[in-house]
Amino acid sequence: MELDPRFAQSLVDIVAAELNQNVNITDNHGVIIASFSKERISHIHEAAARMLMSGPIREFSVTDEEERRLKGVRQGFNVPIIFGDCCVGVIGVSGEPAIAAPYARLAARFVEAALESNARQEKLVRALREKEELQSTLLNKVISVQEEERKKISRELHDETSQALTSIIVGLRVLSEHVHSDGERQKILDMRDLAVRTLEAVHHLAVQLRPALLDDLGLVAAAQKYVENYSRQYNIQVELSVVNISRERFLPEIEITLYRILQEALTNIAKHAKAAQVQVTLRKYRGKLLLTIKDNGIGFNADILSGAASDTCLGIHGMHERVALLSGNFYIDSTEGEGTGITVEIPLRRRKKTESGLGQAH
Known part of the structure; x- marks a missing residue:
């Protein structure tokens, strides 16, 4: 001493x-x-x-x-x-x-x-x-386990459940061609239509849980597909701009974090914002990945994010915690009647080479 x-x-x-x-x-x-x-x-x-x-x-x-x-x-x-x-x-x-x-x-x-x-x-x-480091470690572990479980369930839904439903749909179509009663044929076709709708729902659920594009082609491809489906489902115009990024891949934890934040933010907009347009920008700038999401909705009083009312904002706090685990910054700016903006900054680290040889250093 x-x-x-x-x-x-x-x-x-x-x-x-x-x-x-x-x-x-x-x-x-x-x-x-x-x-x-x-x-x-x-x-x-x-x-x-x-x-x-x-x-x-x-x-x-x-x-x-x-x-x-x-x-x-x-x-x-x-x-x-x-x-x-x-x-x-x-x-x-x-x-x-x-x-x-x-x-x-x-x-x-x-x-x-x-x-x-x-x-x-x-x-x-x-x-x-030490307590904060332990909490971060535990939270990171929980998120990792959740993502692995999401990936597993998504794969099972896509590979097993979807294939089984597809087989049922084909079988019902064949069966409908071998019945002579119009009433029976219509019942079979109705069952086939129900199976088709179920297959679509299963496919949507699998994508929500863990899109295969995210693992196979990366953040940009997954974000583009999600925005496309989102705009069609909710009739909200979303413009996605990608700057200084082409086919680059980043650390899996960075990609899944930004994807989940995009997913959570757009879901909140559909539920609460009453917005007609959303501007999403994904940019690589000075060793960071920047994600901004801005809507023209009704906005809210940002003061509710602190104090007793913060318990109602678990989605926003979840985004903040995910970003903090990557030593990033999370900002939210909202004014009643003027829309809401979210900005995420995550520092990039050196990516390890993958077994497939796709890894790049960024």
Whole structure:
């Protein structure tokens, strides 16, 4: 454990102002690291160095004769600074030793108390940081597990359920050609139509869970397909602009995060915004991926994102948490009657090469 010179100097300034005396602090080797007389800093306090090297840690006074004989020493009284069962330095107060002694002891206790307070604060900050890191790790793990489960279910729906429904549709069509009653044929065709609608619903659900395009062709292709389907489903005009990105691939966690934010934001617009137009921009700029989503809807009071009402905005907070896991920034700006804008900035990192050889460094 060592005294920080800047911290020690701030303590010297406080103590010297309170005592109206010259004050200095040495480190645990007797080197002056803080002093009311700035020219003494970095000098050896020979009396303190001798005491520290002798073994026994004790208080000591400096006489007139010692001031003349020893280097970096002034008449006064000096007290060890004890912290964590160790001597981390010496504090000295100038003046007649008998008069300076109580002030030096008081100053040493003040410094020790300040060190203990600072250590407690650092411990609390460290504990808070560890807690936040653990929360981030757990949240990241939860999101990863969710995405893997989404991918698995989506693949099963696409490969197994969709194929089974397709077989049923074909079978019903063949069966309808072998019945002679018009009524029976119509019932079979109605069942076929129901199976077709179910297949479409299953396909839509599979895409919502995890679009194959996202894994196969990347963020841009998946976003373009999602916007196309969204505009057709909700009759909302969405203009997607892609800037400085062609067929580039990015880290999977970056791609899925931006895709989920686009998905969540457009879903919120369809549910709440009453918008007719949406402008989406995906841009690579100065080592970052920027996603902006702006609608011309009714907007809302952004104050509800803080305080008690924030519990109703879990979708927005979920987007914010996803971005924070990637050390990115999330901004939302909304005014009642003037629409809502969302901006996401995610720093790019070096992409590892994939087994397929498609990995690129960006």
